[in-house]
Amino acid sequence: MVKRTHSCGQLRIEDSGKKVLLAGWVHTYRTHGKIIFIDLRDREGLTQLVFDSEYAGDVHKLAETIRCEWVIAAEGKVRPRGEGLENPKLPTGQIEVLVERLQILNESATPPFELLDAEKTSEELRLTYRYIDLRRPEMLNRFRIRNQVTKLTRDYFNEVGFWEVETPMLAKSTPEGARDFLVPSRVIKNTFYALPQSPQLFKQILMVSSFDKYFQIVRCFRDEDPRADRQAEFTQIDVEASFVDTDDIIGITEKLIARIFKQVLNVDVGLPIKRMSYQQAVDEYGIDRPDLRFEMKLKDISDIAKDCTFKIFTSTIEKGGVVKGLCAPGASSDGAFAISRSYIDKDLTNFLVDYGAKGVVWLKVVKENGKLTCSGSAVKFFNPEQIEKLISRFGAKENDYLFFIADSEKNANKALAPMRCKLGRDLKLYDEKAFEFVWIVDFPLFEWNEEENRFDSMHHPFTSPRREDFEKLESEPGKVISQAYDIVVNGSEVGGGSIRIHNPAIQQKVFDLLKITRKQAEDRFGFFLKALDFGAPPHGGIAIGLDRLIMILTGTDNIRDVIAFPKTLKGQCLLTGAPSEVDQKQLDELNLRIQKHSHEEEPEKKT
Ligand code: ASP
Numbered sequence: 001m002v003k004r005t006h007s008c009g010q011l012r013i014e015d016s017g018k019k020v021l022l023a024g025w026v027h028t029y030r031t032h033g034k035i036i037f038i039d040l041r042d043r044e045g046l047t048q049l050v051f052d053s054e055y056a057g058d059v060h061k062l063a064e065t066i067r068c069e070w071v072i073a074a075e076g077k078v079r080p081r082g083e084g085l086e087n088p089k090l091p092t093g094q095i096e097v098l099v100e101r102l103q104i105l106n107e108s109a110t111p112p113f114e115l116l117d118a119e120k121t122s123e124e125l126r127l128t129y130r131y132i133d134l135r136r137p138e139m140l141n142r143f144r145i146r147n148q149v150t151k152l153t154r155d156y157f158n159e160v161g162f163w164e165v166e167t168p169m170l171a172k173s174t175p176e177g178a179r180d181f182l183v184p185s186r187v188i189k190n191t192f193y194a195l196p197q198s199p200q201l202f203k204q205i206l207m208v209s210s211f212d213k214y215f216q217i218v219r220c221f222r223d224e225d226p227r228a229d230r231q232a233e234f235t236q237i238d239v240e241a242s243f244v245d246t247d248d249i250i251g252i253t254e255k256l257i258a259r260i261f262k263q264v265l266n267v268d269v270g271l272p273i274k275r276m277s278y279q280q281a282v283d284e285y286g287i288d289r290p291d292l293r294f295e296m297k298l299k300d301i302s303d304i305a306k307d308c309t310f311k312i313f314t315s316t317i318e319k320g321g322v323v324k325g326l327c328a329p330g331a332s333s334d335g336a337f338a339i340s341r342s343y344i345d346k347d348l349t350n351f352l353v354d355y356g357a358k359g360v361v362w363l364k365v366v367k368e369n370g371k372l373t374c375s376g377s378a379v380k381f382f383n384p385e386q387i388e389k390l391i392s393r394f395g396a397k398e399n400d401y402l403f404f405i406a407d408s409e410k411n412a413n414k415a416l417a418p419m420r421c422k423l424g425r426d427l428k429l430y431d432e433k434a435f436e437f438v439w440i441v442d443f444p445l446f447e448w449n450e451e452e453n454r455f456d457s458m459h460h461p462f463t464s465p466r467r468e469d470f471e472k473l474e475s476e477p478g479k480v481i482s483q484a485y486d487i488v489v490n491g492s493e494v495g496g497g498s499i500r501i502h503n504p505a506i507q508q509k510v511f512d513l514l515k516i517t518r519k520q521a522e523d524r525f526g527f528f529l530k531a532l533d534f535g536a537p538p539h540g541g542i543a544i545g546l547d548r549l550i551m552i553l554t555g556t557d558n559i560r561d562v563i564a565f566p567k568t569l570k571g572q573c574l575l576t577g578a579p580s581e582v583d584q585k586q587l588d589e590l591n592l593r594i595q596k597h598s599h600e601e602e603p604e605k606k607t
Contacts, residue, residue: 002073002103009045013094015078020097022047023073023105025135026066027115036063037096040074043140048081048096049074059102069108069115069132075101123560127574130565142554142562149260149550150217153237156256162213162239167202169195169219173524177460178222181232184590195221198543200460201528203240204500207539208531214240217546226569229492229548229559233567237549239497240541246483246499249540250275250439253487253495257437257544264553267435273487277442286324286417288440291491293430296423298416300324301404304389310361310381316406324412325404326420327394330364332428339401339427348403351422357405357415365391365400372398421491435552437489445469445482446513454515459484461510463498464540473509483540494549497542504532 005020024042031037036051053060066072076099087093112129113121115136126133133139154164170193173180180194196202198220206214216238226232237256241249251272258269281290284297305313305323313323331338344362352360363374374387382390394402403419405412424430445465446455455477457463465473469480483499501507507529511521521529550562560566567573587594 002075002105004073007044008040008042008047009091011047011078011092011095011097013080016080016095018078019075020078021073021075022049022097024071025108026068026070026072029066029068031064034060036060038063038066038072038074040072041135041137045092045137046090047092048087049076050096050098051102052098055098056100059099062102062104063099066104067108067110069111070104071106071108073103073105074099124568124574127560127566127568130575134564139561142550142556143564145264145553146546146550146562148264149546149553152260152263153215153217153256156259157213157215157239160213160252162215162241163211164216165206165211165214166216167196167199167218171196171202172527173197177457178224181221181223184592186589189591197222198236199238200462201525203238203541204462204536204539205528205531207240207242208534208536210242210537212242214238214541226567226571228557229551231547231559231563231566232571234559234563235546237495237544237546238541239543240539242537242539244499244538244540246441246485246540249497249499249542250485253497253542253544254437254439257487257494260549260553261435269435269437273437273439275439275441278440278444279442281438281440282413286413286420287491288443288486289488289491289493290417290438290440291421291424291430292436292438293434293490294424296326296328296420296429298324298326298413298420299393301390301393304382304386304393305404305406308381308383308386310378312361313381313404313406321406321408322412323404323406324409324416325394325402326416326423327396328401328403328423329397329427329429330399330401332426334428337426337428343426344401347426348419348422352415352419355415355418356411357407357419360415360419361404361406363387363390363402363404365396365398365402367398372396374402435489437487440486440488441484443482443484443486444478445480445484445510446477448478452515455513457510457514458482459496459498461514461516462500462507464501465506465510470506473506473513477513485542487542487544489552492548492552493545494552495542495544497540499538499540502532502536502538504529507532 002021002023004023006022008022008024011020022040024040027039027041027046029038034053038049039046040049051060051063074097076097078095079098081094081096111132113125118126118133118136170183173194178197180197182192182194185191185193199216199218203214218236218238219233220236221233223232224230254271254273258271261267261269278288281288286298300322301324302317302322306317308314317323328339348360361378363376363378365372366375372391390402396402405415443458445458445463447458449456459482464483465480466483472480484496485498486493486496501510547559547562551557551559554562556562565573565575572578
């Protein structure tokens, strides 16, 4: 077997004159009769090979048979490219290799799409031929970064005394509250394992076992519908430590994040990262993962709107709702785009339909006789004093637009938060390359579930209330604040965790409020509750979404770009054809019977 002397990304002008052997894939092929140029590609880059019929006739002849994506090895001499022929975009762009010996290691069928055109190719085709798609330099680079991040993570946690411990994949249902993937047991008939939604209970039990500091880069499984930024199977950097408080976990985590951003992107993350309460985030940004790259805070104007003559506003407020809004500049920061009637009536209104908003009311801030006032069809509902108050509430300037949504507070926020982000994007209010981090803290412990008429955990049932709120578990559970924290960057939640309950009585109280009966708690988490009885130390932890972190570091909004073998929105692996039917024998062994319904869709076949 031929041995490479260098990678295809390695040779520089200083290497001129050296005899080298490169191996890789034929990226591009250009022939000028007597001279053939091939860009040879491997994981590390591209190098230009030159085949000259006058220099090595036989080799040139063989090179004429080569096609793109064939695998070859070429031996030859490094030489500077001719004057004016350098390619400053390539690290190897100053040199080429004049080939003396050529070996074809393997041919390739014609690829179903050209690497250079991959962005224009359907994602379905790219996923079906994932091995070709992954050859693209931009894809390889994402996995280079992913590897860099996991290595940095392991090094960091080892430095600060954490042990990596593996926890089972064949497990029992865990508490994140999503649907489980189930795996039938062959040995104990009619029983099932659940694939872990996270190692939550195992990592807490490791604390009971005095492991003190744990981390794991771990796969988690939640049977939820995949989205652009979510996969049913994903990876977390999972962390737990004993005898710690919120500040400890936040400190450990943000130092890791800062190290990753520095090493991967040379970006300095200012520490400590600022903190914002859940309430402030929801009030000012309408969401608990605010994008802080730009201001545009939401304001509640119900106190002004309650006295206007606009029926929709006044009746919403009478019913306990709010009128909330934001103020946007009339044109983008580069002046290339301006808010127009058609932008409001079409773009914005259509966008808002997806977020359940019935409509948006707007006013434009204008100057009349040197004084700021408003124009627009809704202006007639407000008297001059109210208009003045609105302008001053938002600190609005000439040509700004005020947008309002009237609804329950929850629904208004649901529409305003994405609308704020859309306006920020369309109006270019932030630097695309900036990163704004924030810790969201002081979450409520519970969220009221209207349909089920009970509380749900905002994080999971093992999250501890603040010490000073223990009593409120009895008197005002809805007002209890938890010791949970989420880390958010540019409007994306990249991690979350909490200090845990280590006192069995408090844990029981929380289960009661969640209407988890003693029997249910025993069946689902009995093993864990028992462990809490045997000297559980105070402990807490966090999990960082590795895939999402890599998406942010590599600037993609498609989670499938950072997972080597991802699933489609239907949960299919187009490369392998999973999920697929299985043999009757396998079903029999598992004591499973498949029910065929006449209306059942045929499973989609891989083409
Ligand atoms: N297990 C939690 C999750 O996956 C994270 C944590 O609380 O540590 O969201």
